[in-house]
Amino acid sequence: MSKIYFPAQAKYIESFRKKEDELILEMESYAKEHKIPILSWQAAELMEQLVLIKDPKRVLEIGTAIGYTTIRIARSLSKKAEVHTIEMSADNIPIARESFEKSGLTKKIKLFEGNALSIMPQLQKKYDFIFLDADKEDYKRLFDYSMILLKKGGVIVIDNLLWQGYVATTRIPKKYKNSTNFIREFNRIFTSQENLVTTILPVGDGLGIGIKK
Numbered sequence: 287m288s289k290i291y292f293p294a295q296a297k298y299i300e301s302f303r304k305k306e307d308e309l310i311l312e313m314e315s316y317a318k319e320h321k322i323p324i325l326s327w328q329a330a331e332l333m334e335q336l337v338l339i340k341d342p343k344r345v346l347e348i349g350t351a352i353g354y355t356t357i358r359i360a361r362s363l364s365k366k367a368e369v370h371t372i373e374m375s376a377d378n379i380p381i382a383r384e385s386f387e388k389s390g391l392t393k394k395i396k397l398f399e400g401n402a403l404s405i406m407p408q409l410q411k412k413y414d415f416i417f418l419d420a421d422k423e424d425y426k427r428l429f430d431y432s433m434i435l436l437k438k439g440g441v442i443v444i445d446n447l448l449w450q451g452y453v454a455t456t457r458i459p460k461k462y463k464n465s466t467n468f469i470r471e472f473n474r475i476f477t478s479q480e481n482l483v484t485t486i487l488p489v490g491d492g493l494g495i496g497i498k499k
């Protein structure tokens with residue numbers, strides 16, 4: 287998202303973007319056209335790198351939307367690994383399922399339909415990589431469940447921690463005031479976890495990365 291970069295630098299970085307898969311580009315256009323928030327392509331590239339480094343066997347994504355990042359994670363996983371993803375929007379679920387079919391990666395992806403706040407407490411097995419990208423007012427509770435489900439040495443990635451830059455400014459449009467306060471409070475909690483090594487990177491809309499000690 288350009289609001290946390292200088293436009294010239296953003297354009298410069300973009301000039302190095304490699305030729306991308308047709309489906310991925312199609313999904314980016316669809317999300318833009320229908321105003322569906324998905325991870326920025328820059329943050330998605332970093333996500334794929336983290337997945338490649340960690341080589342997780344079980345990944346959990348909270349907030350599938352149309353399945354953009356799910357597919358990018360799934361294509362970076364090794365043979366027997368899989369990504370579980372949770373989505374509650376009846377509008378987004380069929381679009382995500384269709385994209386998964388098109389991607390040819392359905393064997394690696396399991397979609398849970400419903401509210402993550404109800405689904406996560408029922409999950410039995412732990413994960414070695416978690417991506418949290420859901421409603422901001424629920425971040426704290428979803429993060430608490432994530433910490434229970436994250437294995438020792440596991441990686442948690444959280445999107446939108448710079449919230450278009452609003453967390454670091456006093457000039458916040460009225461409709462972003464509440465969400466900005468949620469993210470500010472969340473960042474305080476996230477970065478002060480004793481059992482996590484954390485950082486917030488100015489990539490995309492601000493990506494939080496934590497490694498469980």
Ligand SMILES: C[S@@+](CC[C@H](N)C(=O)[O-])C[C@H]1O[C@@H](n2cnc3c(N)ncnc32)[C@H](O)[C@@H]1O
Binds near residue numbers: 347420
């Ligand atoms: C930012 S979008 C996810 C984008 C996706 N991770 C990507 O990068 O392609 C957030 C999605 O989370 C879903 N969501 C929000 N809160 C949720 C919850 N508590 N349980 C399940 N889904 C949730 C919304 O319906 C929305 O589709």
